[in-house]
Amino acid sequence: MNAVLPAGTIATRLAALAESPEDRWSITFLDSHGAVFERCGAAELAARAARVAGFLERESAPGAPVLLVFQPCVDFLVAFLACQWSGRLAVPINPPRRHRLIQRLQAVATDSGAAIALTGGGVAEQSALWQADSPELAAIRWQDVGDIDSDPAQATPLRAVDPTATCFIQYTSGSTALPKGVEVSHANLMADMARMEEAWGLSPASTMVTWLPAFHDLGLIFGLLQTLYSGCPVVQMAPNSFLQRPLLWLEAISRFRGTHTAAPSFAYDLCARRIPPEARAGLDLASLVMAMNAAEPIDPQVMEDFITAFGPHGFRRETFAPAYGLAESTLAVTASPVGVAPRLFPLDAAALEAGRIAEAGAASRRHLIPGSGAPLPDVAVAIVDPETGRRQPPDRVGEIWLGGPTIAGGYWRRPEESAATFGVRVADEDEPTGYLRTGDLGALIDGELCVTGRIKDLIILSGANHYPQDIERVAQGAHPALRAGGGAAFGLVGEAGGEQVVLVQELERTQRRTDPAPLFGAISAAVWQTLELQLSRIVLVEPGAVLRTSSGKIQRAANRQAWREGALPVIAEWRSARQEALDAAREPQPAAPARALAMEAPALEHWLRDWLAGRLALPASAVPVDRGVGELGLTSLDAVDLAGALGTHLGRALPQTLAFDHPTIAAMVAHLTGVPPASPAQASPSIPAPPPGAGGDLEELLSLIEGGARGHD
Known part of the structure; x- marks a missing residue:
């Protein structure tokens, strides 16, 4: 794996652009209505960066x-x-929304050892509240770059x-309180972008359009740094702008003649389902050269639906570019050619x-697997038996191991975890630099990497990563009848309606005859x-029923x-209302909501x-006012x-946290009208408010990769 690496750093690239009379680089930031909020050229960006570097x-x-x-x-x-510019280590992290995710910010601050935090975009005002709540954050110097x-x-x-x-x-980028930091070198970054x-x-004639969060590797490296x-x-544009109005993304591509963009599968699905035909009329997507489809399992039907919806507006089938990668390999591992x-x-x-x-025969049950492209130059891919460490035959699925100049140096200040993941040798082979273990399963089919599953237990929903242990912990704290450490949460991939999450949970021995309805709620x-x-x-399930290893670890796959x-x-089983509808094979029939009088409670x-x-x-009739909307x-x-x-x-x-802060119809109506529920006895069971830092974040929903586990497939 002797690769030629590009010279310089991203900072030297910026300096060269700033001095070039032919430079056409700029960043244009759009507001939530799609209007230009700010535009900055290379010379101005370099000057501002040099001042902050000072x-x-x-x-x-x-x-x-x-x-x-x-x-x-x-x-x-x-x-x-x-x-x-100054030779410091950037540590991007998304800000907590109100008090949500402050524990994650604390964990990253502590693990990284950072003594300075740079802020902007209105965060400086919020940081005073975080510092008041957290001694760890109070010990850091907070500085608004403005x-x-x-x-x-x-x-x-x-x-x-x-x-x-x-x-x-x-x-x-998951919800765990113990995140790991991947050390990406200047050489790693430049090699991947090359x-x-x-x-x-990509060339100076290209135009990137992105809404991906910049604290995340796909949004940071491909969406921003690649353009430099x-x-x-x-x-x-901001991720929230896209989520609230997906049309803004496609309108920006049309307006600015975008040639390159990227998004996870759920974003293309949102556009196909949520943008009505009449709103598509003015779109012209013919300028797009590639639209990366990455960061979560690729759904062939979603691509087909998007092509059907936007093909009449210039989007070509060959514009889709499925890819696979992960933070431990800087970003990209494979690419579908333009x-x-x-x-x-x-x-x-x-x-x-x-x-x-094996190829599906005429009479066999068929599973359609999308390819994620071929390995990039100098990127070695080995399909390995995760138990024996030996390379698999071509017709076998195995763990995806990676090598090459884009592989990061390890996890920040975690030597044992680094040694278990980086520089691992394939058994009976002499590879001096070793490989990165991805935790993903797949195979190379006709030169194309196909990802078939994951070894690790990470659950990905709508681009967001969820650790099963977090789900289990929260669930077990919801009621004293639930046995602590006696649960297994897992995802079901490829199900109707998208990936589903199932929780298997033991009851305490004295609670086996407890009415399960309050527990489910x-x-x-x-x-x-x-x-x-x-x-x-x-x-x-019965006490002791959850399967464990001999050392007591939960076996979620088993x-x-x-x-x-x-x-x-099984003692009792519950399904969400939506799951009941899916199980009954009902086709979704969205109803146009009736126009209601604005602030009258009924x-x-x-x-x-x-x-x-x-x-x-x-x-x-299946939507009671006192039942949690998440439960529905x-x-x-x-x-x-x-x-x-x-x-x-x-x-x-209205705040985007409305349904989380007031999780029933009755609670939302009471909050918005000031009228208490007509029948307090029907209110949903009281659930303690989550502690500061608990829970997800809207931008966490868009965290597209889980470092250490899952990549862009």
Whole structure:
């Protein structure tokens, strides 16, 4: 794996662009209505970065980690590049929404050892509240870049750095309180961007359009830094702007003649389902050269639906570019070439379940696997038996191991975990640099990497990563009848309606005859309110029934299999209302919500019931006012839509946390009208408010990779 690495760093690329008379790079940031909010060229960006770098030179040592805590804005890019300009380690992290996720910010601050946090986009005002709640955050110096990037006298020259030195630390993006930081070097970053430029035809004539969160590797590297590397302009909007109105993304592509963009599968699904035909009329997507489909399992039907919806508006099948990657490999591992339609492989489902690759016959059960492209140049892919460490035959599924110049140096200050994941040797082979273990299962089929599953237990829903242990912990804390440490949460991939989450939970021995209904309500409400996650099924089982290893570790895959086979001693089982509808094979029939009188409680209750019935494909009679909306089947994306639709209906802005903070129709009506519920006795069981820092975040929903586990497939 002797690769030629590009010279310089991303900071030297910026400096060169700033001095070039032919430079056409710029960043244009759009507001929530699609209007231009800010535009910045390379010369201005370099000048601002140099001034902030001067502050870092005075206040920190070379190589020191610096937290970057920003709402979406150009200032984030200024701060990131200031770290590169001065030889500091950027540590991007999304800010907590109100008090949500403050524990994660604390964990990253503590693990990284950062003594300085740069902020912008309105975060400075919020940081005072975080510091008041957290001694760890209070010990950090918080600095708004808007106060230090305008004085030319503060600028510092570009610092020379060792290309092998760490450039930034990419922290894992799941909901765990113990995130891991991936050490990405300058050489790693430049090597990956060089390969992406070649694979996807980026040049100064290109235009990137992105809404992906900049604290995440796909949004940061491909959405922003790649444009500096390739010298092409970028149009950026906030993730929330896309979620509230997906049309804005496609309108920006049309308006700015975007050539390159990227999103996870759920985003293409949102566009196909939520943008009505009449709203598509003015779109022209013919300028797109590639639209990366990455960061969560690729759904062939979603691609087909998007092509059907937007093909008449210039989107070509060959524009889709499925890809696979992960933070431990900087970003990209494979790429589908420009101008070639995505490849789909019809495989024998029974063989695949047994770990074999076989083409589906006429009479066999078929499973359609999308390809994720071919490995990038100098990227070695080995398919390995995860138990023996030996390379698998071509017709067998195995763990995906990776090698090459884009593999990161390890996990920040975690030598044991680094040794278990990085530099691992294939048994009976002599590879001096070793491989990265991804935790993903797959196979190479005709030169194309196909990802078939995951070894690790990570659950991905709508692009968001969820650790099963977090789900289990929250559920077990919801009611004293539930045995602590006696649960197994797992995802079901490929099910109708998308990936589902099932919780198998033991009861305490003295509670086996307890009425299960209050337990189901408490569990579903707690998980929804704390993690913003909808459970599809809850399975209560006998004490000791959850399968464990000899050392006592929960075997989630084995519990999933046992549940599927009916081998668990089930006491009671619950399904969400949406799951009941899916199981009954009902086709979703969204209903147009009736126009209600704005602030009258009965009319508002009627509007909410109708809206939820339409979204969840349920009869209105199945939407009680006292039942949690998460329990009914509302997803995080649906909750964002609900806040937007209701705000439009009422003619006022509503927080996107409305359905999480007031999780029943009755609670929402009472909050919005000031009228208490007519029948307090019917209120849902009281669930303690989540502690500060508990739960997900809207932008956490868009965290597209889980470092250490899952990549862009």
